[in-house]
Amino acid sequence: MRHALLRLEPVIWLLFGAGIMLGTLLLPGYLLTVTLAAPLGLLPEAALDYDRARQLATNPLGSLVLLALIALPLWKGAHHLRSLWIDLVGASSEAAVATLLYLVALVGSLLGILAVVRL
Amino acid sequence: MASFAHPDAMRPSRPAPTRAAPPQLPEDFWTRPRMRRYLLFDATGLVYLLVGLVTLRVAWALADGPEAWQALLTSFAHPLYLAFHALVLLSAIFVGVRFFALFPKAQPARIGPLKPPPRPVIQAMLYGAWIALSVALLAILGGLWP
Numbered sequence: 001m002r003h004a005l006l007r008l009e010p011v012i013w014l015l016f017g018a019g020i021m022l023g024t025l026l027l028p029g030y031l032l033t034v035t036l037a038a039p040l041g042l043l044p045e046a047a048l049d050y051d052r053a054r055q056l057a058t059n060p061l062g063s064l065v066l067l068a069l070i071a072l073p074l075w076k077g078a079h080h081l082r083s084l085w086i087d088l089v090g091a092s093s094e095a096a097v098a099t100l101l102y103l104v105a106l107v108g109s110l111l112g113i114l115a116v117v118r119l
Numbered sequence: 120m121a122s123f124a125h126p127d128a129m130r131p132s133r134p135a136p137t138r139a140a141p142p143q144l145p146e147d148f149w150t151r152p153r154m155r156r157y158l159l160f161d162a163t164g165l166v167y168l169l170v171g172l173v174t175l176r177v178a179w180a181l182a183d184g185p186e187a188w189q190a191l192l193t194s195f196a197h198p199l200y201l202a203f204h205a206l207v208l209l210s211a212i213f214v215g216v217r218f219f220a221l222f223p224k225a226q227p228a229r230i231g232p233l234k235p236p237p238r239p240v241i242q243a244m245l246y247g248a249w250i251a252l253s254v255a256l257l258a259i260l261g262g263l264w265p
Contacts, residue, residue, distance in 0.1 A: 029256025
């Protein structure tokens with residue numbers, strides 16, 4: 001398992017780096033509108049009604065942004081939690097924990113692709 | 120196509136006579152501000168992992184139809200969801216500020232024939248992109264444009 005993780009390290013780091021960079025660049029705009037302003041009723045009613053939201057998400061660029069907002073934070077989160085585990089608990093059990101975390105990120109990413117394709 | 124090198128290809132067959140002590144977390148790490156910030160940076164991983172899963176739910180609800188979408192927006196008005204998303208926003212800002220300070224220092228001295236721009240320029244570009252993307256998303260998702 002440890003060897004497999006070491007061999008996959010470049011791919012994991014690529015997704016982790018993209019998660020920190022792109023995930024962080026995209027999150028504030030998304031959070032402020034979809035998850036905070038819309039539920040609090042601070043947006044015009046038509047801004048995120050179903051038809052407009054679907055139209056935005058099915059636009060090729062919109063689909064990519066939506067997928068990035070799903071997958072990249074998952075990889076950033078998985079890799080940083082692995083690092084936190086090593087710091088706080090130790091390296092002896094980290095291969096199993098890392099495998100579990102990366103599996104969550106992988107399955108979440110695949111489901112994200114499926115969700116975007118279903119739109 | 121050449122395969123990946125074995126990860127332990129360069130490992131010596133026997134341990135060297137002197138080795139560095141294994142890394143160990145000091146017992147008083149909570150009292151050390153730099154270590155606290157470092158661990159907090161790692162701990163944002165939990166928030167990012169959870170928001171990735173919640174955003175997956177957003178895409179799923181959008182694919183499921185108008186009723187599922189409306190139910191999702193209604194559930195987001197719950198105080199726990201609002202508090203969670205406010206925490207994610209704070210985490211994203213914390214990660215951005217720390218990472219954008221670190222990123223220029225991590226650039227190689229040269230990339231082929233090119234030298235990277237000076238650090239303040241790289242940092243200004245990162246903050247510029249952050250502000251531009253946030254404003255664009257606010258305008259598009261907020262219904263102001265197009």
